[in-house]
Structure formats: C-alpha cells, structure tokens
Amino acid sequence: MTNPKISLILSAYNEEKFIKKAIESVINQTLKDIEIIIVNDGSTDDTLNIINSYGNSDSRIKVINQENIGLGASRNKGMKIASGEYITFLDGDDWFATDAFEISYKEAKSKNTDITMYQMINYDDESGRVYENDWFNLNNLDESFDNIVFSPEKTKNFLFDLSVSSCQKIYRNSFLKSINASFPEGIYFEDMPFFFHVYLKAKRISIIRKHLYYRRKHDASITHVVDANYLDTVEAGCELMRRFIDNGFYEDYKFDLIAYKINGPRMALMDIREDAKKPLFKLIKEDYEKIKKTKYYQDYLDNLGPKKKKFFLDILKYDNYTEFKKNNPEY
Known part of the structure; x- marks a missing residue:
C-alpha cells in the first residue's frame, strides 16, 4: 500500500x-x-x-x-x-x-x-x-x-x-x-x-x-487574552535562541534575533494582565541575569536599538517590578 x-x-x-x-x-x-x-x-x-x-x-x-x-x-x-x-x-x-x-x-x-x-x-x-x-x-x-x-x-x-x-x-x-x-x-x-x-x-x-x-x-483563544500563558514568552525566546545557536544560525541572524528575543517579553510586559506583571518581570530578570554571564552579553549591548537596550539594562538594574515600573511607567 x-x-x-x-x-x-x-x-x-x-x-x-x-x-x-x-x-x-x-x-x-x-x-x-x-x-x-x-x-x-x-x-x-x-x-x-x-x-x-x-x-x-x-x-x-x-x-x-x-x-x-x-x-x-x-x-x-x-x-x-x-x-x-x-x-x-x-x-x-x-x-x-x-x-x-x-x-x-x-x-x-x-x-x-x-x-x-x-x-x-x-x-x-x-x-x-x-x-x-x-x-x-x-x-x-x-x-x-x-x-x-x-x-x-x-x-x-x-x-x-x-x-x-x-x-x-x-x-x-x-x-x-x-x-x-x-x-x-x-x-x-x-x-x-x-x-x-x-x-x-x-x-x-x-x-x-x-x-x-x-x-x-474567540474568547478562549490562547492568543486572544494576554494572561499568565504569556509568561511562556520568556522560555519560548530562550528555546529559540538555543535552536539558532545549536544549528549554527546565530552569527548570520544575531542582530534581528536579539531584537526579536527582547521584544516578545517586552511587549508582553506592557500588555499582560496586572496580576501577571510581577511574575513576568521576575522571569525576564532571571533570563537576563543568565545572559549577562554568557559570551553573548556583549552582543546584546552592541546590537540592540536604544529602546530595547534601555529595557534590557533597566530589567538588570532594578530588583523588582515595582522599582522598574516607577522608572518605566509605560509598563
């Protein structure tokens, strides 16, 4: 057959x-x-x-x-x-x-x-x-x-x-x-x-x-409501980065890749429901702290545009969402 x-x-x-x-x-x-x-x-x-x-x-x-x-x-x-x-x-x-x-x-x-x-x-x-x-x-x-x-x-x-x-x-x-x-x-x-x-x-x-x-x-669509499911935007971005690195695509695409990785969680933090903002901030911060210890950290500093770079550095700078929000009211 x-x-x-x-x-x-x-x-x-x-x-x-x-x-x-x-x-x-x-x-x-x-x-x-x-x-x-x-x-x-x-x-x-x-x-x-x-x-x-x-x-x-x-x-x-x-x-x-x-x-x-x-x-x-x-x-x-x-x-x-x-x-x-x-x-x-x-x-x-x-x-x-x-x-x-x-x-x-x-x-x-x-x-x-x-x-x-x-x-x-x-x-x-x-x-x-x-x-x-x-x-x-x-x-x-x-x-x-x-x-x-x-x-x-x-x-x-x-x-x-x-x-x-x-x-x-x-x-x-x-x-x-x-x-x-x-x-x-x-x-x-x-x-x-x-x-x-x-x-x-x-x-x-x-x-x-x-x-x-x-x-x-419809109302129950995953992508329709920006709720706690959007916490996964951090892990999805990490998985994306791993796949680019493991498959040898990173160097060719790093400028746009890094911007894309930062932008997903950044937009999510802006739009996510109030009760999920603190947990999302925590996940983003943990991710950025890990990046800081890798050889790719300098690439983030060198390749990010002003808005995304400020977001990246401010997440690293502030200990919690409340402090971050004081200095970045749009989030």
Missing part, C-alpha cells in the same frame, strides 16, 4: 464547540488520499466522543487519546506516526478550505518543496466577520516570490517578519524527519521555535496566494 499524500495532525483540548467543523473540513477535502491523526489531549468535555464518532465511520482517521500533555508534545506524537508524504497541522477551533489539501499538495509536489506556505484568513466568532491581515496574508513576501522556489537566504532581511504559524504550511515528511524537527514541549508559543528551525533548514520553499486556512478568533 502506498503512503497517503498528506498526514493531517489535529490536537484538540476541550473543543466540543468547534471540533465538528474542524474534522468535517478535513474529511470533506477534495483530495481523498489522506491520513487524519486526531489527538484528544485530555479533554474533559465531549470532545473525545465527537472525535470517536468520526473515527468509527472513516477509516482514514487515527485517534490518539491521552492525558493532557499540551499542544507541542501532542503534535510531536502525531509526527512520529505520520506516514504521509507531506504533513500539515490544524487547531481544533479552526478549519480548512475544501480544496486546501489538493492545492497545497499539487504545489509542493510540482515544485518539489520542503515547505509550502499559504494564506490564512481570520474569522471572528462573535460577529461572523471574515477579515485579512498582512501577517497571515504573507504580504512581506512580495510578487517576486510568486511561482518560484526560494531558499531562506532570499528572506534573510525580513525573516522575523514572517508568520510562524505551523498550520499555515505543508511540510515534506522526510525533510522533517531528516532534521529531527520537533515542537518544544510544555510551553505555549511552540510554533515560534519550530518555525525558525524548520524554515532555516529548508532548501526549497514556495508560497500559494490563496486563503486555504480559516483561523477562528
């Missing part, structure tokens, strides 16, 4: 409200030769029953039922058993356009790509409004990227402006295996380190200017 053309990995945690739409968008794809791996990540609502009802009636569906281990670890589990020629991901509250797999597989196959990216479109759950934004439209990739195969070198000047969403891409399975691609486990923002590692290792990339993925915005 030949391997399926695409393996779809869907991890769901308490998605009873949305999971039917997600699964139906996959089983009704115009491309039928697919494998559907659905991970129930310890849901406490009716999610598992809904998944099983589809699993029992469609032989392409493989169901993994497990204790809650988080999105990164669940996706890694799915990737280990995925047998498709290409792999893609879906979140339990989102859905694909009906011809998404056919279009993206044709593109990836004809251009022999490691990664093919497509546009995402936002759906507001409350109003039913569908709307675009530059980030998910891949507008940083101008028309010179249309209908070609390119390498990461071509996007070097704006690498950190690219959308990191793993659901926005189709990946060659053998490529992911050859580089031991994996999501960080136990933290939110797992897409970010995964994307940069995989993207910079790719040799052949292409884009599709079509909205193939619908991204639902």
